[in-house]
Every structure is written in C-alpha cells, then in structure tokens.
Amino acid sequence: MISCDLLVIGSGPAGKRAAIQAAKWGKKVYVIEKNSEVGGVTVHTGTIPSKTLRETVLNLSGWRERAFYGRSYRVKSDITANDLRQRMDITLNHEVDTLEHQFARNNVNIVYGIAHFISPDVIEVELEEGEKQQYRASRILIATGTHPYRPDDIPFDDERIIDSDDILKIKQVPKSITIIGAGVIGVEYATIFSALDVKVTLVEPRNSMLDFIDRELVDDLMHQMRDCGVNMRFGQQVKSVGLEGGGSVVELENGRMIYSEVTMFAAGRIGNTSGLKLDNCGLEADSRGRLSLADANSFQTVVPHIYAAGDVIGFPSLASTSMEQGRLAVFHAFDKDAFAYSAPDYFPYGIYSVPELSTVGMSEEEVVERGIAFESGICRFRETSRGQIMGLDHGMMKLIFSMKTRRLLGAHILGEGATELIHIGQAVLNLKGTLDYFVENTFNYPTLAEAYKVAALDAWNKMPQSAAGKSQQQSN
Numbered sequence: 431m432i433s434c435d436l437l438v439i440g441s442g443p444a445g446k447r448a449a450i451q452a453a454k455w456g457k458k459v460y461v462i463e464k465n466s467e468v469g470g471v472t473v474h475t476g477t478i479p480s481k482t483l484r485e486t487v488l489n490l491s492g493w494r495e496r497a498f499y500g501r502s503y504r505v506k507s508d509i510t511a512n513d514l515r516q517r518m519d520i521t522l523n524h525e526v527d528t529l530e531h532q533f534a535r536n537n538v539n540i541v542y543g544i545a546h547f548i549s550p551d552v553i554e555v556e557l558e559e560g561e562k563q564q565y566r567a568s569r570i571l572i573a574t575g576t577h578p579y580r581p582d583d584i585p586f587d588d589e590r591i592i593d594s595d596d597i598l599k600i601k602q603v604p605k606s607i608t609i610i611g612a613g614v615i616g617v618e619y620a621t622i623f624s625a626l627d628v629k630v631t632l633v634e635p636r637n638s639m640l641d642f643i644d645r646e647l648v649d650d651l652m653h654q655m656r657d658c659g660v661n662m663r664f665g666q667q668v669k670s671v672g673l674e675g676g677g678s679v680v681e682l683e684n685g686r687m688i689y690s691e692v693t694m695f696a697a698g699r700i701g702n703t704s705g706l707k708l709d710n711c712g713l714e715a716d717s718r719g720r721l722s723l724a725d726a727n728s729f730q731t732v733v734p735h736i737y738a739a740g741d742v743i744g745f746p747s748l749a750s751t752s753m754e755q756g757r758l759a760v761f762h763a764f765d766k767d768a769f770a771y772s773a774p775d776y777f778p779y780g781i782y783s784v785p786e787l788s789t790v791g792m793s794e795e796e797v798v799e800r801g802i803a804f805e806s807g808i809c810r811f812r813e814t815s816r817g818q819i820m821g822l823d824h825g826m827m828k829l830i831f832s833m834k835t836r837r838l839l840g841a842h843i844l845g846e847g848a849t850e851l852i853h854i855g856q857a858v859l860n861l862k863g864t865l866d867y868f869v870e871n872t873f874n875y876p877t878l879a880e881a882y883k884v885a886a887l888d889a890w891n892k893m894p895q896s897a898a899g900k901s902q903q904q905s906n
C-alpha cells in the first residue's frame with residue numbers, strides 16, 4: 431500500500447490543475463489515468479482536437495478570405511482527412527509532451543491504470559499487465575470526466591454512424607453529414623464541416639439552439655449557417671437511425687428521411703463513474719453518471735475528504751472552468767487561503783463555431799426576466815476600420831448596461847476573434863466597471879477591440895441624458 435496526501439483520479443484539466451497546485455505545496459500527489467496518455471478529453475477527443483481541426487479547415491479552405499475573393503475562393507481545393515489529421519497529430523503530441531513535462535517537474539506521480547474505491551480512503555488501481563496496486567490517500571479528487579452518450583437503439587458502427595470521439599478518426603471527408611443535437615458540440619462541428627463544403631443537416635428536438643446565449647446573436651448565427659447551406663431540422667424528434675446503402679439514414683417523427691454519408695450523434699455526455707465502485711466510499715452518481723456536491727464552493731462531496739471537479743459534476747462542463755474547479759478544490763482540501771476559493775461572479779463561454787461566439791454575463795433575455803432597466807449597444811465589425819481591413823462582412827458585439835448603475839451587465843460577441851475579445855468585457859464586468867470605462871478610454875486603432883467603444887457609445891446615445899450621465903462624448 432502506497433500512502434499519499436492527494437490522489438487524483440483523471441488527468442484532464444481538473445485533475446491536472448489540482449495535482450500541480452497540491453504538489454507546489456510539497457504534498458505527495460498521485461494522478462491515476464486510465465488512458466495511455468495524460469490530458470483527458472480536452473487533449474485527446476474534445477477541445478484541442480476540435481479546435482485544431484477548425485483552424486486547419488479555416489486555413490486550408492481560405493474561409494477567412496472569402497469576403498474579399500468571393501465564395502469560391504479556396505487555398506486547397508481537395509482537402510483530405512489526412513490533411514486534417516496531420517496538424518491535429520502534431521498539436522496533440524506537443525500538448526501531451528508539455529503536460530508530461532509539467533507533471534514531472536512538479537514531482538506529480540503519474541500512474542497509468544483504472545482506479546476504483548476499496549473504501550473511502552483506499553483506491554485500487556488495475557495496472558496494465560493485470561497487476562493491482564493500492565493507495566491510501568488523506569484527500570481524494572474525482573476528476574474522471576465524461577464520455578459521449580450512445581443510446582442503445584442507435585447502431586453505431588464507428589464509420590457511418592458515429593459519435594463526437596469517432597469524428598476525429600474518419601478516413602475520408604464525407605460529402606454529407608447529419609448531426610443529431612444542436613448543442614455546443616453539434617453546432618461547432620456543423621459549421622466546421624459546412625466551411626469544408628460538406629452538405630450538413632442539423633437535427634434538434636427543440637425549436638431553437640444554444641438557449642443560454644443572447645437570442646440576437648443566436649439568430650444572427652443561425653442566419654449565417656442557413657446562408658452557408660446548413661439545413662436545420664429543428665422542433666423534430668428522431669424516430670430511428672440506420673445504415674442505408676453505403677451511408678446512413680435518419681428518420682424523423684414527421685416522416686422525413688435524411689440520407690447522408692455519415693450521421694454523428696452529439697446529444698449529451700455521461701459521467702465516468704460506473705467503474706469507480708462508489709458504493710465502497712459512500713457516494714452515489716445520478717442517472718447521467720454525474721456526482722453532486724455537498725458544497726458548490728469547495729467542491730467537497732458528502733464524504734468530506736473526497737472532492738469532485740470538472741465535467742463529472744456537470745454544468746458548465748468546460749475545460750476552462752474544470753481547471754479552476756480542480757485548483758479551488760485543493761485550496762479547500764489543504765485548508766489554504768480562504769480568499770482563493772471565492773470564484774468571480776462571471777466566467778466566459780466560448781463556442782468555436784464558424785464564426786465563433788463568446789459571451790460573458792447576462793443575456794438580454796436574462797436581464798428582462800430579472801426586471802432590470804437596461805440599455806444595449808451594438809457594433810457591427812464592418813463599422814470598424816480593422817473589420818474593413820480584414821474583410822469582415824459579418825460579426826457583431828452587443829453590450830448590455832444597467833440604466834440605474836451604468837454597470838456592464840453582459841458582453842456578447844459573434845465573429846472573428848470573439849473568444850479572445852470577450853476577456854475585456856469579462857474584466858470590466860467582474861471589476862464592476864461601467865459604460866464610462868469604454869467611452870473614456872482610448873483603444874488601439876485599428877483593432878476589433880474598438881468595437882467595445884462603438885457599442886458603448888451606441889448604448890450611451892440611446893440613453894436619456896440623465897442616465898447617460900458622466901460621459902459627454904457622442905459617437906459620429
């Protein structure tokens with residue numbers, strides 16, 4: 431039996447941050463990973479591969495230049511699955527290398543094997559050659575993440591009917607693809623494949639998509655998707671999915687048949703808890719394999735020395751938030767500085783569709799629901815000089831301000847650079863800044879960040895002068 435201060439199950443973003451933080455305090459830390467490489471979903475099947483794929487598609491297709499050179503402009507006319515895989519392999523190898531180095535230089539012990547509980551403080555790990563090793567840990571973090579949900583009645587064959595893990599292994603770029611589920615994964619892949627000139631059909635049982643995002647931006651994104659030829663079959667349930675000829679067929683409840691080379695099911699994920707033998711430690715997972723917390727701020731479960739962080743605890747299920755959760759959990763576990771675990775009110779959400787979308791704070795729908803008097807301002811990227819230089823015919827920023835306090839309540843961006851630009855809004859929001867920050871400060875010119883000033887001035891111009899208050903400038 432090996433004893434340690436912290437045992438982390440899972441080497442994804444939550445596990446990695448937690449392990450390195452605890453090791454920095456001189457704690458003896460073990461990370462157990464069931465895959466043959468560290469990194470979790472983020473590195474191997476989720477964030478990094480999908481974003482690398484997106485970048486490769488945008489570069490090789492010439493998508494960013496089409497406003498200048500026309501819709502038929504292509505950098506490479508015949509983009510193959512091999513073209514897409516090459517860059518992905520290089521990026522993923524670098525990521526794994528960097529992670530291994532980070533663990534090693536911080537003296538975090540990595541053990542490759544499958545972990546399960548023997549008792550609340552003893553974990554057994556099944557190692558590669560059938561050997562077993564037990565660990566006694568004074569603190570344990572469950573950071574086992576999720577895997578794609580695969581309903582029993584869908585005949586997945588890993589080639590023509592696939593999930594979001596399989597899509598990264600396709601042998602050739604399909605001519606057509608049906609994507610079931612217009613969640614974040616579905617929308618990202620639908621737009622990436624559409625940029626590759628693949629015929630895309632997106633199926634969703636609800637009448638809308640991405641309901642947590644400001645409607646005005648989602649409407650704009652949907653308009654652009656339709657304009658690029660994405661077929662959206664919304665408000666329709668899937669009756670069956672099957673193989674047909676050399677491809678796949680999806681039958682909807684209304685009788686419509688959708689034929690395509692490949693169908694990808696992307697409707698939700700399941701927590702990796704079924705193999706953990708949770709009975710032995712006094713925890714229980716819900717029907718989707720997720721763990722609940724006794725305290726949402728400390729990430730403590732009902733068993734006080736066992737913590738859970740990352741996707742396995744559910745919303746928001748992001749690499750970005752998972753990393754922070756892991757870090758905060760060990761601050762609590764080792765009784766470190768109490769201030770460190772009061773997370774800021776707002777975190778950004780980045781959706782890497784084509785075009786990308788990012789948001790922080792309240793949407794207009796949320797502000798209305800809460801009965802807050804507000805004004806909003808909009809800047810279209812084509813109104814900025816930088817947007818003109820870049821040939822952006824789409825792209826917008828929407829800022830929402832309180833009429834009473836003038837504080838920024840929400841920032842919403844759709845278009846090139848959105849996921850980077852959002853951090854300006856995030857800083858102002860979490861530092862409780864007002865409209866005046868944007869109006870009074872000088873921004874680099876020409877930049878897309880200037881859109882913050884233009885959107886703020888737009889809101890300021892719409893406010894009655896009493897509410898417009900301090901800032902006296904007017905936009906041209």
Ligand SMILES: Cc1cc2nc3c(=O)[nH]c(=O)nc-3n(C[C@H](O)[C@H](O)[C@H](O)COP(=O)(O)OP(=O)(O)OC[C@H]3O[C@@H](n4cnc5c(N)ncnc54)[C@H](O)[C@@H]3O)c2cc1C
Nearest residue numbers: 440442443444464470471476545575740741747748749750
């Ligand atoms: C297609 C896709 C795109 C995404 N894009 C983004 C994005 O752009 N931005 C973003 O912020 N987030 C994105 N995400 C979400 C992000 O990947 C997850 O939020 C993040 O990986 C969760 O981290 P985690 O540490 O909780 O778990 P994971 O990354 O899932 O890691 C868990 C690890 O635990 C291991 N494990 C499980 N059970 C055991 C066991 N019994 N014993 C030992 N090891 C075990 C697993 O092998 C895995 O390596 C995306 C996800 C997907 C699927």
Ligand SMILES: NC(=O)c1ccc[n+]([C@@H]2O[C@H](COP(=O)([O-])OP(=O)(O)OC[C@H]3O[C@@H](n4cnc5c(N)ncnc54)[C@H](O)[C@@H]3O)[C@@H](O)[C@H]2O)c1
Nearest residue numbers: 610611612613614615616635696697698746747780781782
């Ligand atoms: N850029 C990012 O940050 C990013 C990217 C990808 C994934 N993720 C994370 O991964 C998680 C999982 O994403 P997801 O897209 O799989 O899940 P999701 O829960 O976001 O979306 C699932 C979608 O599928 C629909 N759906 C559910 N059941 C269905 C059915 N039977 N038939 C058809 N449609 C159905 C739902 O209505 C929903 O729109 C998300 O919570 C997200 O946080 C993040």
